[in-house]
Amino acid sequence: MSSVTQQINQAEQEITQIKQQVDSKKAEFEQQQQALIDSINSNESIPDEQKQTLIAGIKKLTSQQFMDEQQQKAEQLKAKVDKVQELSAALQKLSKGGEDIQSAINKIADGQSQLYDGQTKVYNGAVKLADGEKQFNSKFAELNSGIADAHTGAGKLADGQQQIVDGLKKSEQGSAALANGLTQLENGATKLANGSKELTNGSSRLYDGSSKLSDGTSELHSSLADGAKDAKDVKADDKTYSMFSNPTDLKSDKQNNVDKYGVGLAPYILCIGLFAGTLMFSAVYPMKEPSIRPTSGISWFLSKFSVITIVGMLQAAIAVTALLWGLHLNVTSIWHFYIFTMITGVTFFTLILFLTTGLGKVGQYLAFIILLLQIGGSAGTFPKALVPEFFQAINPYLPMTYAIRGFREIISIGDDFGYVWHQAGVLGIFAAIFITLSLIMFYINARKEKHHTEEEAAA
Structure with missing residues (x-):
């Protein structure tokens, strides 16, 4: 009976240790997942829409459902262990009645049978738990591999996008600089042509103006001289004064005769x-x-x-x-x-x-x-x-x-x-x-x- 109790206690300890390992691996996995998400969020070269897409893909890669199933199995095993503990308590009560061993032989036989069934169930649960642990470890390894691949792909995608963006910026800047240079060249050529034309026209007008000024000066000088000579010969009278005072006659033509x-x-x-x-x-x-x-x-x-x-x-x-x-x-x-x-x-x-x-x-x-x-x-x-x-x-x-x-x-x-x-x-x-x-x-x-x-x- 003591050996059975020891086996039950040992199985319970093993189940508890397995559950602790599952919880530890789950916490470690969540830390890695959160670290990867933080790394993506802190990367400024990745656009916000692609960040959201990568984070959603990482979350899809997680095996939350598998973890929950393993947790449920662990809880089921824990429930079975509780039943085994109840059986152990019953056996302890049976041991206390050792004074009436002869009268309780049949009960002991039944208890042994139940003990055997409990050991069988514990053994089967331990086997299932071991299989579940193996599946969890394999899935967890696949998840780590997928996360690593996703992280690598995200880095490559970000690098490629950044290279494209840099190339487009350089191409745009080069096109703008080329267009500005061509525009400046065209404007400069136009200004040069206009300036040359204006310079030619200005030179021509300057020459014509100088000639006219010279001719006008000569004509003014001769006219003033002639006027001075003529003025000496003019003898002013009343008609002359009248002509200067009223040089023209004003005639009115009324279109509409409105006299009042x-x-x-x-x-x-x-x-x-x-x-x-x-x-x-x-x-x-x-x-x-x-x-x-x-x-x-x-x-x-x-x-x-x-x-x-x-x-x-x-x-x-x-x-x-x-x-x-x-x-x-x-x-x-x-x-x-x-x-x-x-x-x-x-x-x-x-x-x-x-x-x-x-x-x-x-x-x-x-x-x-x-x-x-x-x-x-x-x-x-x-x-x-x-x-x-x-x-x-x-x-x-x-x-x-x-x-x-x-x-x-x-x-x-x-x-x-x-x-x-x-x-x-x-x-x-x-x-x-x-x-x-x-x-x-x-x-x-x-x-x-x-x-x-x-x-x-x-x-």
Whole structure:
């Protein structure tokens, strides 16, 4: 029994020693692995991406799974040893009962049988442990060899990459130096050629200038001498003095005969008067309310548009007649004056019709604001370049701008009536826009009126 106990203790010691050797080799392997990784990280010649690839390959080469399996086997053997120790404890208890040996013979036989089985298991475990140790040693040797090969390959790869990088840098530097040298050579040759050309031209100009200076000096000297002789022979009188005081006669040619300041302001004042008359008419005449119930939006619009067209043309005719025969304003074309004034008056009326139809009294107030903007922004008193930038910006969008241009051509200039018709066309575009918007507003109001009538009839 004591020999069995000794064998069990010996097997336990051997297993413990094997486990310690495994742990020692595992720690040694981890130290070598970490040293290799640190060596790779400290090598500055290897790019970061290749460092990460090499480290990942080294980690893949490790046999962590094999180490874990060996550790598990060692733990299994340790568990078996624990069972053997439990058996040893049972045997010790059996030895204490030696006084009853005769009565416990069968138990002793059973214990011997169990002891035999335990020894067999311990022996088999020791054999497996020895095989595992051999496999671990062979794999560990392969791992060391792979790590050494990887380290060698990494060093060669780093050296090759560094050589390539150095070669590329030298090639790039050599190319840049060659290109710079060629550029400098070309620039120098160009400068040399230009300098030679300038030197030749300068020499020629210097020679020509010297010759001209010499000729001019001689001519000046002779002219001064001749002038001095002639001056002695001149006898000054009143005609001579008059010639020196007024050597030339000034003749004026007026393109446009505007003899009065009011004539120049007539286009501006006429436009303001037409727009103000339109505002006054909208204040006394219902621009939106129908006299009878309209049948449609178009008929409603036509009933109002026909009135403002007639009034606009009549207002223009009265204004032109008063200017021509009341104030005796001279124009270049009377019939152009009448037609253009009527077009302007109807355009202003269409603007007021749209504003009052869509906004009512608020529209009349906005029309007055527009009149103020046109007074400052239509370039009626001063040229466009002399007014503030705000009025310069809104000048192209004001109907009065084109009306004033047309009136100036008719009243004062009169040499390009095509320009007048162009301004009349722009005013017609403004009128068409306002007519379209007014027609839309009348159509919407007619729909509302019809809906309201249907509701009243239903009620």
